[in-house]
Amino acid sequence: MELIDTHCHLDVAEFDADRQAVLARARAGGVNAIVVPGVLARTWDGLWNFCATDPGLYPALGMHPVYLDHHTDAGLQQLEARVDRQRPVAIGEIGLDYYVKGLDRDRQQRLFEVQLEIARAAGLPVILHVRKAHDAVLATLKRIRVRGGICHAFNGSLQQAEHYLALGFRLGFGGMLTFERSSRLRGLAQALPLEALVLETDAPDMTVAQHRGERNSPEYLPYCLAALAAVRGEPEQQVAARTTATARAVLGLDNYV
Ligand SMILES: [Zn+2]
Numbered sequence: 001m002e003l004i005d006t007h008c009h010l011d012v013a014e015f016d017a018d019r020q021a022v023l024a025r026a027r028a029g030g031v032n033a034i035v036v037p038g039v040l041a042r043t044w045d046g047l048w049n050f051c052a053t054d055p056g057l058y059p060a061l062g063m064h065p066v067y068l069d070h071h072t073d074a075g076l077q078q079l080e081a082r083v084d085r086q087r088p089v090a091i092g093e094i095g096l097d098y099y100v101k102g103l104d105r106d107r108q109q110r111l112f113e114v115q116l117e118i119a120r121a122a123g124l125p126v127i128l129h130v131r132k133a134h135d136a137v138l139a140t141l142k143r144i145r146v147r148g149g150i151c152h153a154f155n156g157s158l159q160q161a162e163h164y165l166a167l168g169f170r171l172g173f174g175g176m177l178t179f180e181r182s183s184r185l186r187g188l189a190q191a192l193p194l195e196a197l198v199l200e201t202d203a204p205d206m207t208v209a210q211h212r213g214e215r216n217s218p219e220y221l222p223y224c225l226a227a228l229a230a231v232r233g234e235p236e237q238q239v240a241a242r243t244t245a246t247a248r249a250v251l252g253l254d255n256y257v
Contacts, residue, residue: 001240004033004247005218006172007152007200011036011047014204014215026218032056034218037093037127039064041075060090060127065097065108076114083122089256091119092127099131116144125149125251134160141167148250150198165196170250172200177227178209186231198247199224
């Protein structure tokens with residue numbers, strides 16, 4: 001069984017003490033590939049160098065909307081230059097966050113659009129962070145057509161999901177599915193076609209019910225798989241094979257070197 005963690009911040013300080021051990025345990029559990037999304041320009045070097053240590057690690061570069069105050073025009077120029085030079089697997093994570101208070105929406109929008117333009121020019125997929133802003137993100141994606149990507153930690157409506165799918169996006173589901181209280185999210189994961197879904201942990205954030213209150217880790221991805229398979233009433237093997245194939249296709253991993 002081969003699994004792909006399509007969203008894991010394995011480059012952050014929470015993993016400094018045991019990053020290689022975590023990676024080894026994840027791999028022992030079948031997690032063969034991990035996408036590491038960028039959030040801040042000043043962390044891109046560390047992320048890039050870490051991903052270069054192992055062929056199963058795939059770097060994405062981007063500026064996360066939550067860190068709006070840290071982003072600069074120089075960072076955007078650097079992103080464009082790096083994309084030319086280094087070829088990340090995707091642009092991300094980028095998007096709009098209307099949930100966190102005090103984030104200027106116009107500035108978020110501009111940051112998002114410039115990064116989408118970079119992705120479009122480079123023909124790269126996009127990893128989206130969207131909270132309470134699906135309609136605004138969808139309207140933007142309809143104007144600035146990228147090749148698709150992943151809407152990470154999806155928690156929108158079925159109708160919004162259909163719009164993402166039509167735009168070439170797939171939907172990331174993870175640890176929240178392991179909690180019984182996530183009934184709305186579980187309903188969504190059951191109702192959507194299996195072809196729409198990919199797995200992610202979002203480690204070190206979130207976590208799974210089996211490790212409540214602890215640091216999240218890519219080694220827990222099999223718990224996310226088990227929860228998704230149970231919710232859908234489908235064999236784990238089938239859900240694993242399909243979500244992995246979807247992730248490989250939407251991110252172009254087979255052509256990535
Ligand atoms: Zn993230």
